[in-house]
Amino acid sequence: MSLDHRLTPEHEELRRTVEEFAHDVVAPKIGDFYERHEFPYEIVREMGRMGLFGLPFPEEYGGMGGDYLALGLALEELARVDSSVAITLEAGVSLGAMPIFRFGTQEQKQQWLPKLCAGESLGxxxxxxxxxxxxxxxxxxxxxxxxxxxxxxxxxxxxxxxxxxxxxxxxxxxxxxxxxxxxxxxxxxxxxxxxxxxxxxxxxxxxxxxxxxxxxxxxxxxxxxxxxxxxxxxxxRGYAQFLRILDEGRIAISALATGLAQGCVDESVSYAKTRRAFGRPIGANQAIQFKIADMEMRAHTARIAWRDAASRLVHGEPFKKEAALAKLYSSEIAVTNAREATQIHGGYGFMNEYPVARMWRDSKILEIGEGTSEVQRMLIARELGLTD
Known part of the structure; x- marks a missing residue:
């Protein structure tokens, strides 16, 4: 299959819309919710009004008629700013509503999906x-x-x-x-x-x-x-059903992890341009430049990986191995980028008022949730025909 992952105009419009929402609505407010350990109902309601919870579902159930690539794009842009909001969307869609859409009866779909797609209810x-x-x-x-x-x-x-x-x-x-x-x-x-x-x-x-x-x-x-x-x-058939749901969910988690990794790049570039030491911006130092260049390389590669897996899913092609590859790589580089971003910020990176501190705390669970890194390696090896 083609590995051309350039976005359609519709996908690019969605990406830009969520990017603006993340920076204009989520970024100014989420730090306070995070420190209070408080669920951001007003932000979630706005996400519902935007149709984000219905992105990959048909219009007949109240969805937006999109696909899994659209969901991944939204998750990546949200996670560039905050992972709590992103995981609320990811879990609500790929773990809450998707099982009913994939395996439910017509009656179950009609009963539950409209409110789930509208973000009025969470599964x-x-x-x-x-x-x-x-x-x-x-x-x-x-x-x-x-x-x-x-x-x-x-x-x-x-x-x-x-x-x-x-x-x-x-x-x-x-x-x-x-x-x-x-x-x-x-x-x-x-x-x-x-x-x-x-x-x-x-x-x-x-x-x-x-x-x-x-x-x-x-x-x-x-x-x-x-x-x-x-x-x-x-x-x-519950075990088999949820194995399928987890395969799909790994693509979504990979998109989220990619967003966090890219967010670390965004914050580090901004900080490196404005933070001065020894009479010049720290971004003028090659050591900092190389750190950020490597961070960008990782985020870019992770993006290619999750979009490839999503494209295979959307086109009805086998995607199990590609989903595991994307989830494994993106989650591990998210942890690496978060650590490096914290190092670049120095003492400020250890202060919760800076987004990278939040990203550092949020990154580790990505190597655990929806299949640990060890499980992903096991799945990849199995798909390569290496069985015991």
Whole structure:
């Protein structure tokens, strides 16, 4: 396939629109939300009015009729300024709404997607458990079908769930063991649990290193009852469904990581031009120039990687390896760029009033969430035919 990733006029217009929004609306306000560990409802509402939560979904469900490339462009531009806002969009779209769009019935799509696409409601993705992270097949949450009432009865715990406890969270799609195969392996299914369902408890927000203006919680389910019709897709196909969702989500995370890496370049260039030492701007020193040149090289390469994976997805081509490559590379160079940007800023880089301090704190989770760097290397090796 062609690797020409020049943007169409429509994609470029979207990119510019989100770039302006990020600099004019997000940048002046987000630092205060971040320091207060407060979810930025007003910013999220504006993102909803812009149609960002509906970017990759058809118009019939309230979406914008765009594609995954459009979502990635929006995420990159947001993350150049702030990752908390970007991850709220990423999780709301690729983890909250996308499972319903990919695997839901027509009734489920009509019920949930319009509000999710409008940003009036947020969806969450309940996969990770306290003793089950990278080993998603080790799910311990259970769901049994009560034949007498026609309801699923869910028990278990989920952790590190983004968008799960906001005032506008509408649902969490959870994976749960609903039976066992003849060989004893668990049948994992996906079930939609609306917020406020009795027995569904949302814990207080975590105290996190970064992403402090986003919502992340632990969830518990104690005899939670939801209608049998809340099963998402086929029973026993939940694990396979979420593997597909995670493959797509890695492209989105890669776009977000690229944005953070580019934001580090932006801030470092600006600082290097204005900060003076020994009678001249520090950007006149070759050591600083080379640092920033390497940072730009990394961000540029990461951008090519995620756009390549997104293009393959949009064109219906295999993209699993390319998504893993993009996620692995972009997340690791985001950490590197954040470290270098902090070094360039010197003591000011350690002060929270400077965006690079926020970027440094936000970068590390990118090597962990939606598949650790180790998992990405495992997936890449497997796609290359290296199996045990």
């Amino acid at each position: 969450a993705f309940g996969l990770t458990e306290p003793e089950c992270g990278s080993d998603a097949g080790g799910t311990r949450t259970t769901a049994r079908l009560d034949e007498a009432t026609g309801e699923w009865v869910i028990n278990g715990t989920k952790c590190f769930i983004t968008n799960s406890g906001t005032d506008i969270t509408g649902l969490v799609t959870v994976t749960a063991v609903t039976g066992h195969k003849p060989d004893g392996k668990p049948l994992i299914s996906s079930i939609i649990v609306p917020s406020g369902t009795p027995g569904f408890t949302v814990a207080a927000p975590y105290s996190k290193v970064g992403w402090n203006a986003s919502d992340t919680r632990e969830l518990s389910f104690s005899d939670v009852r939801v209608p049998a019709a809340n099963l998402l897709g086929e029973e026993g």
